[in-house]
Amino acid sequence: MSVSDLEDLELLDPTLQNVLDQTSLQWIFVGGKGGVGKTTTSCALAIQLAKVRPSVLLISTDPAHNLSDAFGQKFSKDATLVNGFTNLSAMEIDPSSSIQEMIDNSDDQGSGISSMMQDLAFAIPGVDEAMGFAEVMKQVKSMEYSVIIFDTAPTGHTLRFLSFPSVLEKALAKVSQLSGRFGPMMQQMSGMMGMQGNPEDMFGKLEGMREVITEVNNQFKDADKTTFVCVCISEFLSLYETERMIQELTSYHIDTHNIVVNQLLFPKKDSNCEQCRVRHAMQKKYLDQIYDLYDDFHITRLPLLTNEIRGVDKLVPFSEMLVNSSYVDEKKAEGIEDTKAE
């Protein structure tokens, strides 16, 4: 079953147009195994969305922040407008500084504990996810942006991040249960030890947090509001990871119906590059498998380009490929040498 045969069958539209069209979407996750082109795809998607949405926010939860690299502009943990756009902002969450801030805020409660917590906090894997999540919660409360795109960390972290709401919800439910029972006792104890912190306040804050988390959890599980775009390359391991990721997402009830296959080679017919042809054959093999397995997904193909996609002026034409599949139509594109806007 070659791809050209499949194209005769009823395939879903091989672009990300469906994401642009779905106006109810508020949260879009872009994820996949390392090095597949998540950041490029998420930036490109953000650019396209900015054309059809009132305001777009792009958040990177990847510790190796490359939004700054992609746009050629320094971003911070506060949302900053991207140069050349009026409604597209970007934010890079830096876990270490967020934790520092949190600790400084709670410093009045007792300094001995906070320094210990600081050391501990940096050592916890997944602290990035927690910080990313804190940002999400802030956004939920304020809802300034009509759509938020997450450029996530490689697969393992992403899923932990997404399962965080349910885990946290359960944990907080337990804590509030306990607070009801032990609150008065803890108040007495803290009075004895001379701690200033008021447990009532703490539990109140936790309770408030829990409500927000439940809300976020519900939103993530709503297919109209949240979707996940899987980015992969046409190789065995990436395919395996994508399949695993999709199954896990389904188990968390998070909607996913888009796959972007990146870095595809389209060598010219008379090309004498042995590597290109061999690689192309291998990619074709796995691409056929992808089409076979994910017949209810939109599968967008993106070519491997001869230059790096860095900077807004390269990203904008690249983003056109997300919604316009004619560039990568195998019959037409004999080889793509440089990005050119139509």
Added chain:
Amino acid sequence: MQLAFGVLLVVLLAELINLIGKTHFTAMAYDIYLKVMYKDQVAKQRQLKKEILTHKNDLSRTSSQDEFAKWAKLRRKMDGKVVELEKLTSELHLSKASFEIKVKGLLWFITSGLQFAMVAWFRRAPVFYLPMGWFGPAEHVLALPFAERGSVSIAIWFFICRKFIHLIASNLAEFIPAVRALKPEQPADAGSGNPFAAFANMANMAGAAASPGGPGSPGGMAGNPFAAMGGMGGMEGMDSANMFGPGSPFAAMFGQTLNPDVMAGSTSPSPSASRSSSVRGAGNLGSGEDRRRKV
């Protein structure tokens, strides 16, 4: 007279249950219950397991590199079935747990609760009257808890019946190999958390040393006050096939007070096959299962 026979019957029933072993009994009962009530669930479970195995087999034969789509589809199917199986299994476990609690309660009632109740209810009633003057000062002991002097109280009667049945059982065990196979052999297996059990075991050893002859000889047993005490303090609720009365009323009071591990340390060689006062029973390791293993 009815009371006397009633008591004898109750003790017989209790000893029978103890012989089979409470855990074994519960397991048997659950098997029957499962077959009756949950037949289709069990069948479904079996079918799911078979399907999962076939899928696993297919999966191992499909190369994930060359036929990834087919491999992934098989994998998805298998995962779905595994989830279903786990759900079914947990449901069955739940039903098993609740059923076992009920059966255990019932067994406890038959072996201990009933005896407790009867002793309390008939505490004053004389089981039968002793011929005048035969027992002299012993009459006071025999009437012990609340019965009038000159009669046998129900608590004592329980005790006597239990001893009697154990005696008969041990003697039978000598002659009938099949029964002997069922009888517990090792004393003090895995501890029972019973303070008197330790005494019983030590007493047994002393008794064995003192009277080497006569397995099952009444003299050896009767002349052993500690053993008697240990017997009366036998642990109920555990499958202690203690010859000296596991289901006694006192057992309920003393059961489960001590750490079983303490008792586990008190091992003693089996004095004789028949006089096997094995005070064992740590939870689910019932005497029934132990017996099976030894056979």
